[in-house]
Amino acid sequence: xxxxxxxxxxxxxxxxxxxxxxxxxxxxxxxxxxxxxxxxxxxxxxxxxxxxxxxxxxxxxxxxxxxxxxxxxxxxxxxxxxxxxxxxxxxxxxxxxxxxxxxxxxxxxxxxxxxxxxxxxxxxxxxxxxxxxxxxxxxxxxxxxxxxxxxxxxxxxxxxxxxxxxxxxxxxxxxxxxxxxxxxxxxxxxxxxxxxxxxxxxxxxxxxxxxxxxxxx
Amino acid sequence: xxxxxxxxxxxxxxxxxxxxxxxxxxxxxxxxxxxxxxxxxxxxxxxxxxxxxxxxxxxxxxxxxxxxxxxxxxxxxxxxxxxxxxxxxxxxxxxxxxxxxxxxxxxxxxxxxxxxxxxxxxxxxxxxxxxxxxxxxxxxxx
Numbered sequence: 001x002x003x004x005x006x007x008x009x010x011x012x013x014x015x016x017x018x019x020x021x022x023x024x025x026x027x028x029x030x031x032x033x034x035x036x037x038x039x040x041x042x043x044x045x046x047x048x049x050x051x052x053x054x055x056x057x058x059x060x061x062x063x064x065x066x067x068x069x070x071x072x073x074x075x076x077x078x079x080x081x082x083x084x085x086x087x088x089x090x091x092x093x094x095x096x097x098x099x100x101x102x103x104x105x106x107x108x109x110x111x112x113x114x115x116x117x118x119x120x121x122x123x124x125x126x127x128x129x130x131x132x133x134x135x136x137x138x139x140x141x142x143x144x145x146x147x148x149x150x151x152x153x154x155x156x157x158x159x160x161x162x163x164x165x166x167x168x169x170x171x172x173x174x175x176x177x178x179x180x181x182x183x184x185x186x187x188x189x190x191x192x193x194x195x196x197x198x199x200x201x202x203x204x205x206x207x208x209x210x211x212x213x214x215x216x217x
Numbered sequence: 218x219x220x221x222x223x224x225x226x227x228x229x230x231x232x233x234x235x236x237x238x239x240x241x242x243x244x245x246x247x248x249x250x251x252x253x254x255x256x257x258x259x260x261x262x263x264x265x266x267x268x269x270x271x272x273x274x275x276x277x278x279x280x281x282x283x284x285x286x287x288x289x290x291x292x293x294x295x296x297x298x299x300x301x302x303x304x305x306x307x308x309x310x311x312x313x314x315x316x317x318x319x320x321x322x323x324x325x326x327x328x329x330x331x332x333x334x335x336x337x338x339x340x341x342x343x344x345x346x347x348x349x350x351x352x353x354x355x356x357x358x359x
Contacts, residue, residue: 083342091352101345
């Protein structure tokens with residue numbers, strides 16, 4: 001269960017979130033809404049532990065105090081964030097990064113099995129042939145970056161306890177929306193929680209029953 | 218062609234480039250002096266990428282020199298050097314061009330620095346905190 005109590009967040013002198021409270025049971029999805037600048041992405045980054053976001057308040061995932069541990073430890077504890085604008089990382093080879101994720105996340109399987117799985121995820125999600133050999137996101141379009149994020153969601157789906165999706169649909173073709181819906185459902189089926197930020201009307205309609213509006217946060 | 222130099226001390230050669238070239242220097246100890254001299258033939262087209270990784274108190278001094286004499290025309294090339302100095306290491310890297318023919322297109326770039334804060338955060342959000350090892354392995358296994 002995700003429990004957030006009195007979470008406030010600022011970047012530098014700019015206060016962005018004030019006293020946010022969330023209780024989200026396992027197996028549930030929370031749709032986070034609000035106009036541009038309302039703090040939707042900041043909320044997700046604050047939960048993930050972005051170092052330049054200064055927070056007060058408590059973030060618990062079951063009995064784990066996320067607010068007291070570093071970003072990489074939150075990830076290893078089962079928090080996964082699909083970023084809105086995934087960066088190009090100069091010098092980092094895609095497959096080498098996936099191998100490292102495999103190692104630090106303690107995913108069971110041999111290197112050969114991981115390579116096979118990773119290639120099949122890229123293929124399944126519609127990334128071009130040879131994607132795994134490229135420097136990470138080098139020369140990638142916005143849609144390809146989003147697909148790369150979804151491939152990682154799929155890679156870690158059995159380990160994810162809290163899935164943070166920051167506009168996963170933007171830049172993607174319509175046909176990829178079903179993949180997002182499937183991944184949300186698979187996370188829920190495994191008793192994971194999902195926080196979804198999206199401007200997509202159809203996705204909003206699907207998850208509108210459980211909604212947090214940050215317009216006045 | 219891709220060539221990896223691991224803890225090399227001295228690299229000095231001249232090459233007639235006919236296709237794209239990639240040189241990787243991984244320095245974990247000691248000092249490496251590298252001189253890469255490129256002497257293209259007429260109408261040759263190629264790109265050169267040089268990646269330099271250094272850690273600890275190691276040092277790398279690398280010069281990539283393009284030499285195009287007056288009688289050689291139609292060359293098109295781009296030389297890019299990217300360096301990652303970690304810990305207390307030092308990297309000195311520069312491209313040099315000596316071109317005596319006006320019918321040449323030659324560009325170069327040189328970037329030095331470790332990971333941006335944004336990149337480190339992204340990797341941390343994947344559970345990865347050993348950035349040095351990730352870059353080193355990426356350069357070795359690319």
